[in-house]
Amino acid sequence: MTTDVYPSHPLRALVRDPAFLRVWLVGVLSGIGRWLEMLVVGVFAVEATGSPFLVALLVILRMLPLAFLGPVVGAFADRLPPQLFLSLALFLAMLVSAIVSALFWLGIAEYWHVAVSVFVAGAIWTTDLPLRRRMMGDVAGPGRLAPAMSLDSASNNFTRMLGPLIGGVLYQWLGTGGAFALTVVLYGLCVVLLLTLSPGAVSRAGAERAVRILGDLREAFRFAAQNPDILRILGVTVVFNIWGFPFAAMIPVIGADELGLSPGGIGLLAALEGAGAFAGALIIAVRARAIGYRRLYYFGTVGFLVLVFAAGWMPSAMPMSATLFCIGLCAAGFTTMQSTLIYAVAPPEMRGRLFGLLVLCIGTGLIGFSNIGLMGEWFGGTAAIRIVAVEGLVPLVLIGIGWRELWQRGTVR
Numbered sequence: 001m002t003t004d005v006y007p008s009h010p011l012r013a014l015v016r017d018p019a020f021l022r023v024w025l026v027g028v029l030s031g032i033g034r035w036l037e038m039l040v041v042g043v044f045a046v047e048a049t050g051s052p053f054l055v056a057l058l059v060i061l062r063m064l065p066l067a068f069l070g071p072v073v074g075a076f077a078d079r080l081p082p083q084l085f086l087s088l089a090l091f092l093a094m095l096v097s098a099i100v101s102a103l104f105w106l107g108i109a110e111y112w113h114v115a116v117s118v119f120v121a122g123a124i125w126t127t128d129l130p131l132r133r134r135m136m137g138d139v140a141g142p143g144r145l146a147p148a149m150s151l152d153s154a155s156n157n158f159t160r161m162l163g164p165l166i167g168g169v170l171y172q173w174l175g176t177g178g179a180f181a182l183t184v185v186l187y188g189l190c191v192v193l194l195l196t197l198s199p200g201a202v203s204r205a206g207a208e209r210a211v212r213i214l215g216d217l218r219e220a221f222r223f224a225a226q227n228p229d230i231l232r233i234l235g236v237t238v239v240f241n242i243w244g245f246p247f248a249a250m251i252p253v254i255g256a257d258e259l260g261l262s263p264g265g266i267g268l269l270a271a272l273e274g275a276g277a278f279a280g281a282l283i284i285a286v287r288a289r290a291i292g293y294r295r296l297y298y299f300g301t302v303g304f305l306v307l308v309f310a311a312g313w314m315p316s317a318m319p320m321s322a323t324l325f326c327i328g329l330c331a332a333g334f335t336t337m338q339s340t341l342i343y344a345v346a347p348p349e350m351r352g353r354l355f356g357l358l359v360l361c362i363g364t365g366l367i368g369f370s371n372i373g374l375m376g377e378w379f380g381g382t383a384a385i386r387i388v389a390v391e392g393l394v395p396l397v398l399i400g401i402g403w404r405e406l407w408q409r410g411t412v413r
Contacts, residue, residue, distance in 0.1 A: 014148055020139045022193045027132055028155045029190050030090065033097075033183040035163025037121065038062070039270055040171050040179040041114050042252040043263045048111055052381060056249045056373025060366045061115055062122035063241075067363025069126045073356055086131040087194040093124040094187035097180045104177030114176075129339060129362075130355040137343045137351070149343070153336035154281030157328065160274030168267015220353035230354070232406075233297070233341050234361050235399045240301050240334055241365035243392025246372040247308045247385045248273070251324075254381035259317050272321050276328020277335060284336045293337050293344070294406045300333020302396060305389045312386030 014020050038059070045055040100117045103109035133152070140148035170179040224230045248270070255266035284296060307327045314320040338358070346354045368388070375384035400406060 014140060014144055014151060017139065019197060020136070020148070022197045023132060023136045023139055024152060024155065026190045026193050027128070027152055028159060029186045030128070031156050031159030032163045032166070033186040034121070034125065035160050035274070036167035036170070036179060037183055039164040039167040039252070039267055040176055041118060042249065043168070043171055043266060044114060044176050045111065046252050046256050052250070052253045052376030053373040054111070055253055056246070056369045056376065058115060058118050059246070059249045060369040060373070061119045062125070063363055063366040063369060064119065065123040065126055065363070066359050067366055069123060073126045073130050073359065082131045082135050083194055083197055086127055086135070087191055089124050089127045090187050090190045090194070093121065094184055094191065096120045097183040097187060101177045101180035101184060104175060104180065109176070126359050129359050130352050133339045134343070134351055134355055149340040150281060150284050150336050153332065153339070154278055157274055157277030157281050157332060157335060161271045161278055162274070164267045164270035164274065168264040171263045171267070220350065220357050223350055224354065224357055229405050230345060232399050232403050233345070234357060236298060236301055236334070236396070237338060237358060237361040238364050239392050239396045239399065240304070241362050242368035242371070243388050244301065244304050244308065245365055246368035246388060247311070249369055249372060250376055250381040250385055253376055258381055259320065261317065265317070269317070269321060269324065273324040273328040273331070276325035277331045278328070280329040280332025281336050284332055293341055294403070296333040297337035297341060298400055298403070298406055300330045300337070302393070303330035304334065305392045305396065309386050309389035312382045312389070
């Protein structure tokens with residue numbers, strides 16, 4: 001375990017910590033696999049069906065487990081060894097990717113095969129916040145929490161750039177089967193990293209108590225309901241996932257139908273949003289305390305929705321590319337501070353369960369993807385993102401009104 005006394009350069013100390021490096025690399029490798037797969041299945045669905053709604057349906061299926069399994073995984077995360085739990089989840093992801101890859105190489109894969117694999121991938125995704133991010137906070141310790149989460153967010157945003165870029169190239173070169181084969185390797189490396197992590201590096205607060213799923217869930221909901229600050233933090237996550245993040249599902253549709261891009265071009269377009277988020281997260285890693293955690297979180301989301309609305313008016317690939325990069329810069333405020341705020345404001349014995357609630361809020365994205373899928377089917381991709389962005393700005397403004405901690409000096413209490 002780490003101590004409370006750290007060198008003057010916490011980022012340098014973090015990357016020299018073998019335990020932190022393993023947990024961080026698991027996030028990098030699994031993130032590349034996740035975003036690569038999301039781009040590839042979207043392009044596959046566009047080419048196989050031509051339906052914006054069926055493209056969005058794949059993302060809905062990915063989000064569905066987050067809505068139903070997130071709190072359950074969070075409850076188990078406070079009771080069971082997170083290292084073993086996460087290893088088993090990523091092994092399952094590796095197995096499913098291997099099966100799908102084989103189906104494509106044999107030429108017998110269909111849309112429903114991909115849909116099932118996407119649903120399983122969503123179930124695996126539920127483990128990232130309650131397990132891996134909590135493990136990262138435990139390894140880093142309270143004194144290095146902000147730089148640790150900022151570094152993790154920066155690398156996650158980098159994978160949002162690299163994953164689609166690799167996915168677009170692989171799709172053109174080796175097809176969907178080749179892309180899924182790469183995810184097999186990535187998830188396998190994650191399992192190896194976790195199994196070589198020292199068990200003593202990760203805290204198991206509350207592990208001596210028996211698992212009481214319903215009781216744990218009630219405690220988490222009650223704790224959040226009695227804390228207006230946490231409610232607003234979770235509320236911003238709900239807004240982002242219903243009206244913000246779903247715009248990504250329209251990138252393959254806009255790229256193919258309205259901009260006439262190849263799969264590689266679509267991958268590059270999607271990668272630019274991740275590139276902006278990566279750059280923004282690196283800036284935040286240095287300036288987060290000066291700006292304020294909640295302000296980065298809230299106003300980053302406001303800027304994100306405003307720029308998504310602007311992207312709906314972009315007439316060609318070049319201005320769309322620049323807008324997507326700026327969208328990513330704003331997204332960094334949300335993605336970096338989301339986990340940081342929950343970890344910082346939650347008592348140690350509640351962190352897993354509150355991360356579970358956070359996953360539940362992320363799971364509300366299935367509503368958003370259903371919404372934007374229908375808007376895309378009825379009005380087209382660019383009109384859909386304009387409509388959804390305006391819808392999201394209304395509740396976001398209401399959340400900001402009366403959020404006392406948002407306007408106070410400092411970061412977190």
